[in-house]
Amino acid sequence: MRLCARRVGFGAGGMALLLLGMAAWAEVPASGSETPQAVDVNGQLENRVLQGRFEHIAAQLRCLVCQNESIADSNVELASDLRRQVREMLLAGKSDDAIFDFMTDRYGEFVRFSPPLEAKTLAIWGAPFVMLLAGAVIIYRVARQRSRLPVDDEPAAGP
Amino acid sequence: MWKFLLPFTVFVALAVLFALGLNPSRDIHALPSPLIGKSAPTFTLTDVLDPARAVSNATLQGQVYILNVWGTWCQACREEHEALLAIAQQQVVPIIGLVYMDDRSKAKQWLEQLGNPYQAVAFDTDGRTAIDWGVYGAPETFLVDTHGRVIYKFISPMTPQVWEREFLPRIAAARRGGA
Numbered sequence: 517m518r519l520c521a522r523r524v525g526f527g528a529g530g531m532a533l534l535l536l537g538m539a540a541w542a543e544v545p546a547s548g549s550e551t552p553q554a555v556d557v558n559g560q561l562e563n564r565v566l567q568g569r570f571e572h573i574a575a576q577l578r579c580l581v582c583q584n585e586s587i588a589d590s591n592v593e594l595a596s597d598l599r600r601q602v603r604e605m606l607l608a609g610k611s612d613d614a615i616f617d618f619m620t621d622r623y624g625e626f627v628r629f630s631p632p633l634e635a636k637t638l639a640i641w642g643a644p645f646v647m648l649l650a651g652a653v654i655i656y657r658v659a660r661q662r663s664r665l666p667v668d669d670e671p672a673a674g675p
Numbered sequence: 676m677w678k679f680l681l682p683f684t685v686f687v688a689l690a691v692l693f694a695l696g697l698n699p700s701r702d703i704h705a706l707p708s709p710l711i712g713k714s715a716p717t718f719t720l721t722d723v724l725d726p727a728r729a730v731s732n733a734t735l736q737g738q739v740y741i742l743n744v745w746g747t748w749c750q751a752c753r754e755e756h757e758a759l760l761a762i763a764q765q766q767v768v769p770i771i772g773l774v775y776m777d778d779r780s781k782a783k784q785w786l787e788q789l790g791n792p793y794q795a796v797a798f799d800t801d802g803r804t805a806i807d808w809g810v811y812g813a814p815e816t817f818l819v820d821t822h823g824r825v826i827y828k829f830i831s832p833m834t835p836q837v838w839e840r841e842f843l844p845r846i847a848a849a850r851r852g853g854a
Contacts, residue, residue, distance in 0.1 A: 580811035593776050594811055597802040622809040624709040
């Protein structure tokens with residue numbers, strides 16, 4: 517968080533954005549049973565399918581300023597700029613992959629919350645299974661060792 | 676033998692992992708740039724000091740130069756400003772400024788008050804150039820070689836030490852290789 521406050525001042529700009537966001541929220545008409553949708557200063561895409569893809573992609577892209585939020589969740593200006601970029605690319609007819617590639621070309625794989633499964637990410641995806649297997653082996657060996665102990669381990673007849 | 680060796684190996688492995696991972700001098704937020712080794716994105720923007728004047732890195736083709744991303748909202752940029760002024764005085768390479776998420780008049784005022792180390796200062800109105808360069812904060816400093824490739828990115832305030840240790844050797848190497 518030190519870095520957030522220091523390197524990217526979430527100051528006047530961020531505040532303004534937040535207020536704008538709140539204003540946009542206030543303007544959402546009470547439309548009965550419709551499920552609430554993500555609110556953005558730029559409004560929603562008219563095309564429902566595109567809006568759905570937009571929300572999916574924005575949730576999958578990391579905001580690099582605070583690093584544990586997606587660009588869908590973050591209020592910093594960079595996240596807003598990246599959302600605009602995603603929206604424009606969707607409207608230009610770009611595929612999801614093209615948009616993810618655009619982002620990783622500029623910000624690296626770290627920008628994606630779930631890295632794609634490929635040779636160099638095999639360790640990340642495989643590690644949980646390797647650990648699970650190692651745990652199973654350890655438990656099996658301990659259990660077998662214990663089962664070899666004499667059932668009656670009372671000391672032999674004492675005085 | 677195993678009873679001793681296995682826990683010992685695990686202990687050493689963990690100790691090394693923690694020593695590397697918990698090193699306090701390592702900035703865990705600094706991300707490696709995927710731009711390294713690739714051609715620098717070109718931009719044509721307006722000059723902060725004169726909106727009628729265009730600033731483009733295309734005119735620097737064949738030269739080693741530095742692109743320094745800053746903003747008046749950024750305290751760390753103020754900290755590094757003196758170092759940049761000193762570097763500019765050495766006249767080793769042109770320093771191009773890129774003003775990010777900022778107000779033109781504030782940026783202008785900053786340069787008038789604190790001095791101007793930049794050969795030209797581009798004004799990134801809508802953050803698009805910053806996205807192309809993978810900028811996610813300020814200050815960030817890029818080094819571009821004679822082939823127009825990004826060869827180094829430094830994330831943090833510039834200091835004379837960093838300049839001497841990280842930049843000067845790379846600039847010298849880039850000039851030797853690109854002559």
